[in-house]
Amino acid sequence: MKSEIQLTFEECKRKNRPALLTYTVASDPNKKKSLQIITSIAKYADIIELGFPHSTPVGDGGQIQTSSNRAIKNGFKMRDAFQIVNKFKKIYKNKPVILMGYYNMIYQYGENNFLKNCKKVGVSGVICVDLPWPENQKFAKKCKKKSISFIQLLAPTTTKDRIKKIIKDSHDMVYYISMLSTTGGKLKLSPKRILDNYKKIKRINPKKNLVIGFGITDKTIKSLKTADGLVVGSMLCKTISNSLRMGQNPVTKLDKVVYYLRNKIL
């Protein structure tokens, strides 16, 4: 049986556009609002990435750090992420949700317990920023057993040999980091260069769904629209921070931003 993630990519391909993946942090700015945010933006987003915030996120830039800190300060607990997904999936039954975070949180929760809960609430995939290949092989197998996609990352520094091995061990989707940066950095390479690298990876296994993330904003998204999927995260976290500062409702602000992003890639 095809997974929700696979079906989503196939549908986007039929419509001749990339999948739009959004990343927001669970419980940012609080539990209720973060559920409202993903419920609202899911009208335009194809796949929802939900971060479980960690206090020491070594791969993240300022925007996601701020969102993560806000969520933790507002009392985020791991169970909140599951409850948010649970409620979301009651509204959007077939919309894939990917949980994303750092390994210590999964480790403390217990790998098996974590996956049991993922399955229960309908999580489709997991991204673990600091669990690279081959360290991730054991956990990836556990994910597969539960029919949950373990989504691996590729970076501009990943060697060709390594890319092959990672892709061989990958599930429904692979995430290509556009440039040498933490999340939310300014795009250092031209979109053409990024797409050239992207195509090289695609050639290894054209069937594998490959998304591009890091540094993607309303200004750059259009130029990358030939990819299978595009992830926007920091820009959304920044929008939440800005709207809170201005006393605006982050839910309506994000709704507008994601609508705008979606129109850019149609």
Add this chain to the structure above:
Amino acid sequence: MSLKIRKGIPLIDQHDKNGMWGGKFGGNFVPETLKKPIEDLEKLFSKLRKDKSFIKERDYYFENYVGAPTPLIKLDNLTDHLGGAQLWAKVVSENPGTAHKVYACIVHCLIAKRAGKRYVCTDTGAGMQGKNLAMVAKKFGLKCKIFMGIRDIKRQQKNVIVMKKYGAEVIPVSSGSQTLVDAVSECMRYWVANCENVHMVIGSTVGPTIFVKISGYSTSQISRELKVQLKEEFGKIPKKLKLLNCVGGGSSAYGFWSEFIDYDKKQVELIGVEAGGSKNSKLHAAPLSNNSKLGILHGAKAYCIQDSDGQIGETESLSSGLDYPSVSPLHCFLKDTGRAKYTSATDEEALNAYKLVSKLENISPSLEPSHAFATAISLAPKLSKDTVLCIDSCGHSLKDSEIIKEKLGFYTE
């Protein structure tokens, strides 16, 4: 893999193919971007360790720049005052960088040169690491960036001034607790974004395995010297020897002990002293002596102060250099194998130890080694006269003069 130390092999090399000690501690839990730079560094380091010209160069700088060996002195007045065991200090702080950090900074800069990198970056807590890397980088013509928590910048101003004097750029880190843990995170982020041109230096035996190894490889110089010096003083390694060292990340303790790990623990006891924080506070920076759970921080699995969810916990210590929620995988391994014992001293005990030692002796340990002195002071009276208590005085107090003045009302260098 069993939790057993093998003899005749440096502890830094006793990890498995995943970079883990005892299959349990260490590893490379890093973002994908860093896998390649780490692998490159592993290859280069293992090549350089066998390269005679590299070792010759390292030894040249250890001798002519650090001034090896640093003195081993008997603390006669303190010994008389306490009655009991003999107290000795290895005054590692007697070097141009006034701390043990100088060793790893030299080795890292030599590696950076050979890797063709023109930039180095590091984290710093007390500022000793920052000061040393700034100093050594200047000597080697490398550009240097230092990441330091805003809270530490305030409490260790003296070292910040020195870093800038050596031409380093000090980047204030305002995230989280604004101390060492955040400085390390920010430094790693900077490396993620700039790994092609920058060589990252981690200030202790923490982080991904290769950084634990390079740091430990470098500070091992301390125990190589100590072994020779003890033999000169006593004719052999004393029958009852206790080596006391403060433990934050644990690079000075590993360096102080590495040559002695193979000795029977009845002969050479290794005692690590962590930062217990203020006596009136529940917070501390002592994961080993408080039985903190295993966790993953900055790329390595080790005992770590954290909550049940895995959020890294708040720490507290008057000594910025020990104020870190986790600890070296090497020390986790030494603890679980029973080879070393770990205890903690409070801020107040460390201050009192500083007061007594600097009053009676001609040395002036910083707040970090003052923790080890505090434990030595409480142990010495209960021990026989033929017991040798040797303390690594790994940092000089000058950087702490403001804190000491505030707490004790005076400061003597």
